[in-house]
Amino acid sequence: MRATATDAPALAALAGEHLDLVRAPFTLPRSRLLVFREGDGVRVHTSEYERSLAECRVLDSLVVRDAHDAVLPITRVLPQRVEFGGGFATLVFAGPGALSVGIAAGKAVDRFTVEWTTPGGATTRCTLDAAGPAVRLDIAADRSLSAGASVAHLANAAASEAIWLDWFSRCPLVRDDLQSMTALCWWVLGANIVELPALGSARAVVPSKIGYVGLWQWDAYFIAVGLRHGDPELAREQLELAFRFASDDGQLPDVVHEHGVLATSDDLPRADRDRLRRAGSTIADPAAPVPLTKPPLAAWALAKVLEVEEADAWARAQLVIIRRSQDWWFAGSDLDGDGMPEYGHPYSSGLDDSPIFDGPLPTTSPDLAAYLVRQDLELARFAEQFRDADAAPHVARAERTLALLLGLWDDERGLFHAKAAGERVGSDTVVGLMPLLTGRLPEPIGERLLAALADERRFATPWAVPTVAASDPDFSPERMWRGPVWVNTNVLVIEGLRASGHPDAARELAERTVALVMHGGGPHEYFNSVTGEKAPTATTAFGWSAALFIDLAVGLSGPATLPQVE
Incomplete structure (x- = not known):
């Protein structure tokens, strides 16, 4: 017996109980990006034939900091999003080749910072507020990275959720x-x-x-x-x-x-x-x-x-x-x-x-x-x-x-x-x-x-x-x-x-x-x-x-x- 659209959110939540970002990474169907836990933040790799994860690092770390510069820990992982600080901020996919970090739906806008370090050691800090509520990280096939402000974070979150709930409707x-x-x-x-x-x-x-x-x-x-x-x-x-x-x-x-x-x-x-x-x-x-x-x-x-x-x-x-x-x-x-x-x-x-x-x-x-x-x-x-x-x-x-x-x-x-x-x-x-x-x-x-x-x-x-x-x-x-x-x-x-x-x-x-x-x-x-x-x-x-x-x-x-x- 297959699930239905009504069952899909509960099944996605059941799967999320196992998504520790260590044995089970955060990813999206058709995407080549893999997100793993790194301390209180994450690291990002691409997925390539006959190449190890170590050879395919894009980000050594990415953390989210609050208005007082304190790191917001990862508090929940679902197939469609990673939540920081009890759900204040989320990391979602913005299509197969990009990630978006921003304020979660229904949360009051507040200043926060996204900080990431590339394998070469360069660290970038991007402070976000009501004028720029999210940052988008585009990762090309050659593992090059480009970043920019995004106002589409909630739309990206909804699109990722729709993909996963459609998948779980068949479970x-x-x-x-x-x-x-x-x-x-x-x-x-x-x-x-x-x-x-x-x-x-x-x-x-x-x-x-x-x-x-x-x-x-x-x-x-x-x-x-x-x-x-x-x-x-x-x-x-x-x-x-x-x-x-x-x-x-x-x-x-x-x-x-x-x-x-x-x-x-x-x-x-x-x-x-x-x-x-x-x-x-x-x-x-x-x-x-x-x-x-x-x-x-x-x-x-x-x-x-x-x-x-x-x-x-x-x-x-x-x-x-x-x-x-x-x-x-x-x-x-x-x-x-x-x-x-x-x-x-x-x-x-x-x-x-x-x-x-x-x-x-x-x-x-x-x-x-x-x-x-x-x-x-x-x-x-x-x-x-x-x-x-x-x-x-x-x-x-x-x-x-x-x-x-x-x-x-x-x-x-x-x-x-x-x-x-x-x-x-x-x-x-x-x-x-x-x-x-x-x-x-x-x-x-x-x-x-x-x-x-x-x-x-x-x-x-x-x-x-x-x-x-x-x-x-x-x-x-x-x-x-x-x-x-x-x-x-x-x-x-x-x-x-x-x-x-x-x-x-x-x-x-x-x-x-x-x-x-x-x-x-x-x-x-x-x-x-x-x-x-x-x-x-x-x-x-x-x-x-x-x-x-x-x-x-x-x-x-x-x-x-x-x-x-x-």
């Missing part, structure tokens, strides 16, 4: 205990909307304006799954953008960004290009460019998005691209010619730092095989639904891939193992749980994987599911893909449990996953699997964590549990 309504975090997660998706030059005026919901300013293929799938509950049109747009730049042979690029696409190692700077060669591989040509993509979950995401709103003509057009992409995996990424595609580089797995990639490349991995089986089965179903293709080849290929996948099963250890350039990898990781997604595993194997999820020595850490088993020598509860919990891999395990006939276990893991996000204080990139807290190096306000929390919250909420938003 899903969920169970009472999940509503506050759902509002924050809906804010994250709106906050992460940007425009990319390569996409024209299209809206890309990026993984994070804090360090991930581009449309990553895998992220687009997960983000679309959450967006569908409130804005199915924007969800479809994410998939369409991910599919727009398919190569002639069908490969989908890893990233669409403001300078173009990242589809092979040749799209990287020379130093990175050399580092990405398949060094140590006896199978792959070490001189050839390395294709860079993401796992084949396109048909899964398409099916999810179409569950909430039919778009048959649009879906048929996307399926043409997805079928070609699926064919590419078998034609372009089966480097040893055995019928089982491999990852040519860790980037293409989405789990870059997993220990399954510590050995030589390419890597045969059970998760990739599972995704390919699931995608062929989805494509067969779509072919039967739309009668626009032959389902039989997809079914046959799924059966062949499944047989090869079962060849990776280690019955003695009770896991699916990976191979590095043909040699068995001993690591016990979350990729070994992904074959549940096929829904076609022999029952004894499915039961063994279910037992692994309940085993404290493997995947039943205090906050499950770790990306590396707790007993594995490479386990680290905080190091990227080597032991923390990621919301997207949890969701794929949940999907696998459902597909394999374990709905109770799926719901239990869904409940534990939403509990993790709430315990950890927000939709972070990944979480410590022992403490449940944000891992120190994890990005905050992370897109797929937010989107998938929303999807889980909607799934866990029934008509009888819908809240009264006040």
Whole structure:
């Protein structure tokens, strides 16, 4: 169930309870500006592809002082404004590229001062009164700053509020205990909307304006799954953008960004290009460019998005691209010619730092095989639904891939193992749980994987599911893909449990996953699997964590549990 315009102010206020300007900055849909807390004031950065926040500082500090030159502290943050001194003054957006600081609506005009310092150390003070009630700070794409008096502060404040209330009018309504975090997660998706030059005026919901300013293929799938509950049109747009730049042979690029696409190692700077060669591989040509993509979950995401709103003509057009992409995996990424595609580089797995990639490349991995089986089965179903293709080849290929996948099963250890350039990898990781997604595993194997999820020595850490088993020598509860919990891999395990006939276990893991996000204080990139807290190096306000929390919250909420938003 979606919110309405009547619900929007209350939902925006719920999201505001989480906007601390530390983990969650102040921003605006389509804007590249990020405002963070700095003492009793704020600092301002731009958001750019492959540039750190430190490289993108515009203001080191901005403070508001009263008529006696005392600093007015920040007293409240809402999606549409930052309030100083109990609401006397506010900071709002004046369009995507500018900020306005001025007297709040309904407050008596009094003299006050806005003071800001640029990274070069220059400090500017602007004293405002009834004759000049606000200051406008325009920030250009090159991070240059210009300032001037403005009489449009209240109009800017109203315009920003209208943008955010329109966004929150689409926020899903969920169970009472999940509503506050759902509002924050809906804010994250709106906050992460940007425009990319390569996409024209299209809206890309990026993984994070804090360090991930581009449309990553895998992220687009997960983000679309959450967006569908409130804005199915924007969800479809994410998939369409991910599919727009398919190569002639069908490969989908890893990233669409403001300078173009990242589809092979040749799209990287020379130093990175050399580092990405398949060094140590006896199978792959070490001189050839390395294709860079993401796992084949396109048909899964398409099916999810179409569950909430039919778009048959649009879906048929996307399926043409997805079928070609699926064919590419078998034609372009089966480097040893055995019928089982491999990852040519860790980037293409989405789990870059997993220990399954510590050995030589390419890597045969059970998760990739599972995704390919699931995608062929989805494509067969779509072919039967739309009668626009032959389902039989997809079914046959799924059966062949499944047989090869079962060849990776280690019955003695009770896991699916990976191979590095043909040699068995001993690591016990979350990729070994992904074959549940096929829904076609022999029952004894499915039961063994279910037992692994309940085993404290493997995947039943205090906050499950770790990306590396707790007993594995490479386990680290905080190091990227080597032991923390990621919301997207949890969701794929949940999907696998459902597909394999374990709905109770799926719901239990869904409940534990939403509990993790709430315990950890927000939709972070990944979480410590022992403490449940944000891992120190994890990005905050992370897109797929937010989107998938929303999807889980909607799934866990029934008509009888819908809240009264006040």
